Amino acid sequence: MRQQPRTDSRGILDPARLLRQVRFRRHLPAETLRPWVEHYWLVDWELTEPFEQHVVPHPAVNLVFRRDDDEPESAEVAGVGRELFSIKLTSTGRVSGVQFRPGGFHPFWRRSVAELTGRRWPVKSLADRWPPAAAVVAAASGGAGSRVAGHCDGTDAQRCRALDDLLTTWQPTADPVTDEVIGLVEEIRADRTVLRVDHFARRHEISVRRLQRLFLDRVGGGPKWVIRRYRLQEAIEQVTSGPPDWARLAADLGYSDQAHLVREFTAVTGVSPAAYARSVRLAHPIP
Structure with missing residues (x-):
């Protein structure tokens, strides 16, 4: 805990x-x-x-x-x-x-x-x-x-x-299914090697269909979306820390290529990774 x-x-x-x-x-x-x-x-x-x-x-x-x-x-x-x-x-x-x-x-x-x-x-x-x-x-x-x-x-x-x-x-009560889902999501957040739903389901000996049902019911979003959201947040954090190697970052986070990372980053944040990195640097120049 x-x-x-x-x-x-x-x-x-x-x-x-x-x-x-x-x-x-x-x-x-x-x-x-x-x-x-x-x-x-x-x-x-x-x-x-x-x-x-x-x-x-x-x-x-x-x-x-x-x-x-x-x-x-x-x-x-x-x-x-x-x-x-x-x-x-x-x-x-x-x-x-x-x-x-x-x-x-x-x-x-x-x-x-x-x-x-x-x-x-x-x-x-x-x-x-x-x-x-x-x-x-x-x-x-x-x-x-x-x-x-x-x-x-x-x-x-x-x-x-x-x-x-x-x-x-409000008297919440322990529920083994909820506990299972919370543990699965925590693993996705902490383990950046989790990139694909089918691989993750196989790791836990659970069907993809059951995993999808559990996530929608208990989390509110499917496992694929949860994986992508956590990996995108990692990308944002790394961009904030300094200009990364875009191609390597895309590969590390499970994107098919750099263009895929750029498209998803831009679709969610409203700006491209490069534009976001520039705006952060201009706002907080390194002395």
Whole structure:
């Protein structure tokens, strides 16, 4: 079990610029929640001009609480995002977010996670189909249920404790199938030699069809897409670190050739790898 939150910047386009504009940090959840929750992510900002951030999403569901200026706190469930995610921040605000491990939202949702893929659902819109959402809405309106207002208030410790309390009241239960899927996705993320679904299925003595069903139901995206997403995030991270050998990088990450890498990178991020590398270098010149 992870003892420290991740420190990588995978998926975050131009992470140095993000850290100059906002306070961004990650914290681990309570130990009982770690089988399903990757980390909590907290963001605070005080801006004199608008700031837009772009992220290539992980294959994970997020629960996001946000407060802007003096507005009431809002809450939404963000399903697995297949497209580039962009957000514009202005003035002052705070976010307290929960990133579930890929597959880890299923014990809370208890249905196919694919229903959420590619969509961002205000929690109040889920109240008639998801009991935890009904409790959130009731609490926010002063009715019975767990207190949910204030997840963006207080110190980091207080915000994390509020998230711990909320998720614990939703009573997730261990499920061997979910545990299996979480382990499979973690292997894909950590082992960059995983490049093909059929090879991966054979390694685990599981049929490709069953692997596809499990991933769609528990993760919200198929195994081929999950593999490609993690390899693309590696490419982005390497480009951010400095101009790579494009042909070698493409081969290492399982692309048929350099042109294939360029096409996928450009389709997801909106810019070519070379253009992205240039923009990062211009924004952060080496002294």
